[in-house]
Amino acid sequence: MTTPSPGARTASARARRRDARLAYVMLAPAVALLVLVLGYPVAWEVWISLTDFSPQSAGGARFVGLVNYRRLLQDPSIAHAALVTTAYAVVTSAAKLALGVGFALLLARPFPGRGVAFVAIFLPWAYPAGVSVIGWYWTLNPSAAAAYSGLMAAARNAVDGAAGSGAWALSSVALFNVWRGGSFMGIFLLAGINAVPPELFEAALLECRSAWRRFWLVTVPLLRPFLAMAVFLSLTSAFWDLANVWSLTGGRVAFPVIGTLAYWTAILGGQFGSGAALSLTMVPPLLGVLWLLFRLLDRPARGGL
Amino acid sequence: MASRGARGGLAAIAVAYCLFLIYFMAVQALKTPREHLLGNALIVTQPSLENFVALFALPGQARRLFGGAVRRSYATWLANTLIVLAASLAISLVLATLAAYALGYLRPPGYRWWRRAIFATYVVPHTILFVPLYQVILQLGLDDRLLGLLLVYPAMALPFCIWILSIYFEHLPRELEEAALVEGATRRRVFFRIILPMSRSVVVAAGIFTLGTVAADLTFASVFLVSRETQTVAVGLAARGSIVDQPLALAGINAMALPVVLACVLFARDYARGLTAAMTEGG
Numbered sequence: 407m408t409t410p411s412p413g414a415r416t417a418s419a420r421a422r423r424r425d426a427r428l429a430y431v432m433l434a435p436a437v438a439l440l441v442l443v444l445g446y447p448v449a450w451e452v453w454i455s456l457t458d459f460s461p462q463s464a465g466g467a468r469f470v471g472l473v474n475y476r477r478l479l480q481d482p483s484i485a486h487a488a489l490v491t492t493a494y495a496v497v498t499s500a501a502k503l504a505l506g507v508g509f510a511l512l513l514a515r516p517f518p519g520r521g522v523a524f525v526a527i528f529l530p531w532a533y534p535a536g537v538s539v540i541g542w543y544w545t546l547n548p549s550a551a552a553a554y555s556g557l558m559a560a561a562r563n564a565v566d567g568a569a570g571s572g573a574w575a576l577s578s579v580a581l582f583n584v585w586r587g588g589s590f591m592g593i594f595l596l597a598g599i600n601a602v603p604p605e606l607f608e609a610a611l612l613e614c615r616s617a618w619r620r621f622w623l624v625t626v627p628l629l630r631p632f633l634a635m636a637v638f639l640s641l642t643s644a645f646w647d648l649a650n651v652w653s654l655t656g657g658r659v660a661f662p663v664i665g666t667l668a669y670w671t672a673i674l675g676g677q678f679g680s681g682a683a684l685s686l687t688m689v690p691p692l693l694g695v696l697w698l699l700f701r702l703l704d705r706p707a708r709g710g711l
Numbered sequence: 712m713a714s715r716g717a718r719g720g721l722a723a724i725a726v727a728y729c730l731f732l733i734y735f736m737a738v739q740a741l742k743t744p745r746e747h748l749l750g751n752a753l754i755v756t757q758p759s760l761e762n763f764v765a766l767f768a769l770p771g772q773a774r775r776l777f778g779g780a781v782r783r784s785y786a787t788w789l790a791n792t793l794i795v796l797a798a799s800l801a802i803s804l805v806l807a808t809l810a811a812y813a814l815g816y817l818r819p820p821g822y823r824w825w826r827r828a829i830f831a832t833y834v835v836p837h838t839i840l841f842v843p844l845y846q847v848i849l850q851l852g853l854d855d856r857l858l859g860l861l862l863v864y865p866a867m868a869l870p871f872c873i874w875i876l877s878i879y880f881e882h883l884p885r886e887l888e889e890a891a892l893v894e895g896a897t898r899r900r901v902f903f904r905i906i907l908p909m910s911r912s913v914v915v916a917a918g919i920f921t922l923g924t925v926a927a928d929l930t931f932a933s934v935f936l937v938s939r940e941t942q943t944v945a946v947g948l949a950a951r952g953s954i955v956d957q958p959l960a961l962a963g964i965n966a967m968a969l970p971v972v973l974a975c976v977l978f979a980r981d982y983a984r985g986l987t988a989a990m991t992e993g994g
Contacts, residue, residue, distance in 0.1 A: 429817035433825065436810035436869055443866040444832050447843035509725060517718040524983075525976055526726040532919075532975035533733055534926035536945035537964040541736040544957060552739075552957060554752035589729060590923070593979075597986030632990065639871070642833045643927075649837060650929040654949045665838040672839045685838040692834035700827060 455682035462676045474683035484667065484684065491663040491688075494580060494648075499640045501584045506591025506636060511625075513592070514599045530589035539582060539650045546578045575651070576661050583647040591636045598632030599625075634702040638695055645688075664688055740962040747958045762962035780951045784939050785963055792943040792967055795857050795932075796925060799864040803921040804914065806865060807872035812902065814873065815880030826877055830870045841934050848935060859935045864925045871924075872917035875989035879913045880906070882991075915978050916985025926971055 455474055459467035478484050509527045513520060530538075547562070548555040565574040610624035626633070645665055652666055664684060672681025739747060741758040750756060766785040810829075814822045844863070845854070853859035883906065891901045907914070929945045936942045942950070944967040948960050975982075 425817045426819035429813035429819040429822070432809040432813035432817070433819075436806040436829070436873060439806060439862065440829065440832055440866055440869065442847065443844065443862055444835055444840075446847055447840050448835055450843035450846075451840065508721075512718065512721055512725060515718065517715045517722065519719060519722060523722040523726055525979055526729045528975070528979050528982075529733060529972065530729050531923055532972055532979070534945075534968050534971045535923075536927055536929040536932070536943075537948065537967055538732065538736070539929065540945065540949050541961060541964050542732055544961070545732070545735060548957065552747055552752070553750055557752075585729075585732065586927075593983055594986060597983045598990055600983070600987040601990035638833070645836070645838075646927060646930070650927070653930045653933045665836065668836075668838045672842070678839075678842075681839055685836050685840075688836040688838075689834055692836075693831070696831055696834055 451682045451686060454678050455686055457679050459678045460676045461678070467679075470679065474679045475687075477680060478684060478687065483662075484664075487662050487664050487667045488687070490576075490661075491665070494576065494663060495641055495644055498580050498583050498587065498644050499637055502587040502591050502640050503633065503637060505584065505588030506595050507633075509588065509592025510595035510599055513596050527589055527592050530586050531593070532589075535586055535647065536650065538586075539647060540654055542582045543578070543651060543654055546574075572661060575655075576663075579648050579651045579661070582651075583644050586647070587640050587643060591640065594636050594639075595629060595632055598629050601632075602628045631703050634699045638699045641692065641695060736961050737965055739958055740965045742958050744956070744958060762959050763966060765959055766962055766966060780939070781948065781956070781959055781963060784942070784947055785944070785966075787940055788942055788944045788947040788963075789967055791857060791941065792945070793970065795860050795864065795943060796922065796971065798857075798861050799868070799925045800918055800921050802861060803865040803868045803872060803925075804918055807869055807876055807917055808907075808914065810869075810873045811876030811880055812906075815877035816883065816906075818881070822877075826874060830874050832866075832870050837930065841931065845934065854935065855937045855941050857936075857941060860932060863931050863935075864928065865921075867928070868917075868921035868924045871920055875920075875986065876910070876913055876917055879910060879989045883909070912981045912985035913989050914985070915981040916983075916989065919975055919978055919982040922971065922975065 454467065456469060456471060457467035458470050458473075513524055513527065545554075546558055548558055562574045565577065566572070569577075606628060607624065610620050614620045614623065648661060648663065648665060652661065652669075664687060668681045668685035670681075671684060672678045675681070735753070738753070738755045740762055741755045741760070742750065743757065743759050743761065746755065746757060765782055768782060813819065814826050819825075848854050848859045848862070851859075851862075853862070887905055888898075888901050891905060892898070896904075929949060932943050932946045933949060936946050939947065944963060948963050
């Protein structure tokens with residue numbers, strides 16, 4: 407290897423600087439959009455969470471430090487909401503993951519009708535969820551007279567009677583979220599399986615007889631970055647569906663989760679400080695999951711995703 | 712190892728599970744109000760397109776008692792929805808491709824951290840975010856206008872799109888561009904003639920992801936779009952459809968879903984292929 411002459415080295419350094427400048431220019435529109443949509447609102451929310459701001463009081467926002475956060479820790483209804491939120495996120499994500507893995511393994515090998523099955527499994531996610539969530543909600547809660555309204559009312563009373571008011575609504579959102587998210591995960595993980603060199607699976611086939619062991623010892627480790635990415639996306643989108651049902655019902659249906667409790671506190675109760683603080687408590691756990699995700703994606707053995 | 716027969720049986724169950732809601736909504740939309748009330752919920756014995764016709768009927772033509780607001784505005788809502796979807800798709804793809812080329816191909820110092828920071832925006836909870844967001848929209852004079860949504864929607868899809876596109880660009884062989892540059896092609900030309908066509912399936916994957924993400928929103932649209940003429944199908948139906956004429960409203964859902972589903976199915980294979988391409992080591 408020859409050492410480049412000093413002139414060539416400065417030329418390449420100049421080219422690199424030029425590339426970097428071009429890169430920042432090309433990056434600018436996307437970053438500007440994200441800052442506009444998220445930067446100011448998040449800063450506002452963080453600031454408000456440290457004040458006693460309320461549109462009902464004339465005084466404006468007064469800085470109160472961490473009082474709102476400290477109050478959250480003492481409120482038993484918030485502990486309950488945190489528990490329900492965690493349960494909702496964990497249960498829906500686990501169900502989506504199980505379904506997604508099943509779908510992906512099913513579609514990974516040829517069988518008659520695979521093309522049809524592929525499209526059918528893709529459809530729950532591809533069907534615009536802004537309207538399918540409405541259809542789902544009306545199916546389970548027919549407000550107008552329909553042939554099935556009696557049946558649904560009975561089911562609703564049974565579930566709410568057994569698990570408390572709001573249980574039917576929350577579990578119906580969970581079912582919808584699993585239906586749609588499982589479809590996304592299925593296709594996403596199928597793409598992941600296809601990205602793994604087939605020799606690796608074939609080698610495993612020779613090494614290990616039991617399909618169950620092969621799944622845990624070979625498939626899961628190979629797919630780990632894709633599984634992690636799918637779980638992260640599932641966690642964040644789990645709450646979008648919840649918000650959709652919530653706005654669909656005009657907030658009449660109160661789910662005992664952090665998001666809706668924050669909305670009630672802030673918008674309906676006028677306590678913006680506590681509402682913002684409550685809403686921001688969702689960030690650290692998600693950042694933790696994200697950190698795990700980045701670590702998994704960074705495994706030196708796999709460039710991967 | 713499951714036999715082919717067992718695989719087919721499992722597939723049949725999966726297909727039934729995945730299609731049930733879609734089938735159910737289609738069946739109700741094809742029913743007359745009478746059958747909706749008295750018939751079997753799971754099948755339609757006398758399918759009729761009258762609900763779909765009523766959605767697009769001119770004022771005075773339709774002889775239905777209920778669902779007046781839905782009938783009067785559906786065509787406008789549908790047009791609004793398609794405009795928002797198409798424009799969000801275009802904005803998201805252009806911005807994501809530019810940013811991904813910058814991060815994956817030009818790789819300025821700290822490009823990995825840029826990519827992570829952009830992706831990390833997904834942890835922001837939307838709950839009361841729309842209060843300050845609405846301030847921004849008001850400041851820009853975009854309240855009750857579709858343009859307001861065109862700020863928010865691309866922001867929801869961009870992080871993932873930038874992620875997969877930039878990973879893909881990062882693994883592209885650089886000799887291609889170097890060779891073309893030596894032969895006197897400009898960088899822009901190389902991008903449009905070589906890199907972009909090579910990345911077709913990944914761009915499609917980003918596009919389908921954008922479509923799925925954007926079409927899933929009801930919340931932002933119901934906060935931002937107040938008047939009937941500016942609303943989208945989801946907002947319009949959520950606000951008015953449920954009370955009186957459910958078959959009509961379900962026809963509205965089906966009619967809006969049809970073009971989106973067709974686009975998705977048409978590109979379904981490229982979507983999966985594009986995700987694979989972005990995930991494969993070494994491009």
